[in-house]
Amino acid sequence: MEIVDTHSHLYLESFDDDRDEVIRNAINLGVNHFFIPAIDSRYYCRMIELKKSFPKNIYLMAGLHPCYVNEKYKQELKHVEDFLKSDNNFYAIGEIGIDLYRDNKNLDIQEKVFDYQINIAKENNLPIVIHCRDAFDEVYRVLKSNFNNDLNGIFHCFTGTLDQAQKIIDLNFKIGIGGVVTFKNGKIDKFLKEIPIKNIVLETDSPYLSPTPLRGKRNESYNLIYIINKLSEIYGLSTKEICKQTTFNAKQVFKIL
Numbered sequence: 001m002e003i004v005d006t007h008s009h010l011y012l013e014s015f016d017d018d019r020d021e022v023i024r025n026a027i028n029l030g031v032n033h034f035f036i037p038a039i040d041s042r043y044y045c046r047m048i049e050l051k052k053s054f055p056k057n058i059y060l061m062a063g064l065h066p067c068y069v070n071e072k073y074k075q076e077l078k079h080v081e082d083f084l085k086s087d088n089n090f091y092a093i094g095e096i097g098i099d100l101y102r103d104n105k106n107l108d109i110q111e112k113v114f115d116y117q118i119n120i121a122k123e124n125n126l127p128i129v130i131h132c133r134d135a136f137d138e139v140y141r142v143l144k145s146n147f148n149n150d151l152n153g154i155f156h157c158f159t160g161t162l163d164q165a166q167k168i169i170d171l172n173f174k175i176g177i178g179g180v181v182t183f184k185n186g187k188i189d190k191f192l193k194e195i196p197i198k199n200i201v202l203e204t205d206s207p208y209l210s211p212t213p214l215r216g217k218r219n220e221s222y223n224l225i226y227i228i229n230k231l232s233e234i235y236g237l238s239t240k241e242i243c244k245q246t247t248f249n250a251k252q253v254f255k256i257l
Helices: 019-029 041-053 073-084 107-124 136-145 162-170 221-235 239-254
Strands: 003-005 031-036 058-062 090-099 128-133 153-155 173-177 200-202
Touching: 003 200, 003 221, 003 239, 019 031, 019 221, 031 041, 031 221, 031 239, 041 058, 041 073, 058 073, 073 090, 073 107, 090 107, 090 136, 090 153, 090 239, 107 128, 107 136, 128 136, 136 162, 162 173, 173 239, 200 221, 200 239, 221 239
Parallel strands: 003 031, 031 058, 058 090, 090 128, 128 153, 153 173, 173 200
Antiparallel strands: none
């Protein structure tokens, strides 16, 4: 089976002791493609080193995470643009978006930064990977205002409703499904079958959001097997069919078909 993890923070410190082993374990499972979202400029060197260690498996993104938007956002956005101009190849702008979970006092700046990075993606003909937490209406409004047929990407870590999923799909976006689909109170497993599998991609968000039965432990790409098994149960498809279709979907988004 060929499997794609569309969202993994493998460069973070929680993998410093066994990063290579974690990646090789996932490769042995069939995870040959790891898409690596950016957070802010502090981690760019780590991302580049990760790419050098596994050049055939690691695919980098550039972007400023909404939780790291502060008074230095203009400087950070310049870092994003400079990062794109470096000798590295980039496959998306992400993760970008709006997060109102802890604080909504800088919503206006988050919206401005989100909009700016969408336009960076358009200028570079790249998809975007969206982070949205307690901010669906705000994210959707910015996306809608920027909509055209050339803009696409992934709505990362989807936890919304069927209606919200359909709105995102109508804007040319895939739905990122990870550990939440295995949670007892995750809710999305109740309606996911109504979303055609052609609109779904796999993700871990590792080291976060480990699936059941590993909740509370560090997440890693090998754990996609739990997501695949759950989707197989929901859709009534074999695990092979789930992997084949979600891999195609991911490669289509990131233009590596």
